[in-house]
Amino acid sequence: MSRVRYPTPNSRSTLLQTLAQGISKVSECFEVTGVGLGVPGLILTQENKVIFSPNLRVIEGIPLKDELEPKVGLPVAVENDNNAATWGEFRFGAGSEAKHLLFVGLGTGIGGGIVMYGQLLRGAQGAGGELGHVTVQATGPRCACGNRGCLEAFASGSAIGRRAREVASERPGSALGQLAAERKLLGEDVTDLAREGDEGALSVLKEAGRWLGIGLAGFVNILNSEVVVVGGGAMEAGELILKAARREVQLRALSPSRELVEVREAALGPDSGVLGAAALAQDLTQKEYALDS
Numbered sequence: 001m002s003r004v005r006y007p008t009p010n011s012r013s014t015l016l017q018t019l020a021q022g023i024s025k026v027s028e029c030f031e032v033t034g035v036g037l038g039v040p041g042l043i044l045t046q047e048n049k050v051i052f053s054p055n056l057r058v059i060e061g062i063p064l065k066d067e068l069e070p071k072v073g074l075p076v077a078v079e080n081d082n083n084a085a086t087w088g089e090f091r092f093g094a095g096s097e098a099k100h101l102l103f104v105g106l107g108t109g110i111g112g113g114i115v116m117y118g119q120l121l122r123g124a125q126g127a128g129g130e131l132g133h134v135t136v137q138a139t140g141p142r143c144a145c146g147n148r149g150c151l152e153a154f155a156s157g158s159a160i161g162r163r164a165r166e167v168a169s170e171r172p173g174s175a176l177g178q179l180a181a182e183r184k185l186l187g188e189d190v191t192d193l194a195r196e197g198d199e200g201a202l203s204v205l206k207e208a209g210r211w212l213g214i215g216l217a218g219f220v221n222i223l224n225s226e227v228v229v230v231g232g233g234a235m236e237a238g239e240l241i242l243k244a245a246r247r248e249v250q251l252r253a254l255s256p257s258r259e260l261v262e263v264r265e266a267a268l269g270p271d272s273g274v275l276g277a278a279a280l281a282q283d284l285t286q287k288e289y290a291l292d293s
């Protein structure tokens with residue numbers, strides 16, 4: 001694999017130029033037949049346009065496929081980053097033997113993706129699979145999307161950080177409390193302290209795992225998935241979150257779905273989205289080739 005990284009562009013033209021530059025750079029070492037983009041935001045399938053990207057505003061409103069294809073002379077597949085990660089784990093990772101899979105990415109927010117019958121489910125407009133924004137508590141904390149009590153507001157990396165700050169103020173003498181007195185606690189601090197055995201940090205991760213499991217139990221009841229893959233930065237905590245999530249799924253989901261489903265950690269880490277987008281580009285290239293011949 002060849003990697004190039006660029007700083008986040010701040011204008012539409014620099015963004016497109018940077019993408020084209022990256023593609024041409026990779027083309028120096030490999031024969032490139034298609035391009036897959038994993039984009040953080042909601043994408044309308046028909047127009048291949050990003051309509052909402054709170055963390056990368058510059059990309060909103062750009063018909064990426066139409067703009068980029070003439071620039072690079074290659075077919076371009078555009079996909080939501082979590083759908084791309086779902087596809088990566090389905091094709092090459094923790095769910096490669098399954099036909100019905102769910103992916104939940106625990107990062108700053110919570111993203112998701114659904115594969116049923118070996119197909120990525122995008123819904124009528126392409127906006128489906130937003131598993132992080134299912135309400136799990138009507139009066140819960142405000143979510144970044146504007147709703148209250150979304151799964152994201154309880155089990156994401158930012159939610160873990162926020163809850164840790166609350167627990168730290170309740171237990172000022174604990175390792176969590178002492179670190180909080182020095183600086184703002186982040187999700188990754190909680191994992192480090194939990195591994196060192198801090199009770200407060202362990203309880204924060206367990207609580208996030210329980211909320212995750214509450215969400216997953218609902219998804220499993222609806223979809224009867226064989227595998228649930230959990231990825232994203234917060235999976236540094238691995239079993240410290242997943243054990244509680246699995247328990248909740250077993251307590252709450254219906255039989256026989258709960259006996260079938262396996263909740264696993266993602267196998268490809270940050271590469272699941274990259275590999276998934278590449279596989280989607282390959283599928284698109286083959287489809288376009290078949291249509292042309």
Ligand SMILES: [Zn+2]
Binds near residue numbers: 133143145147
């Ligand atoms: Zn939300």
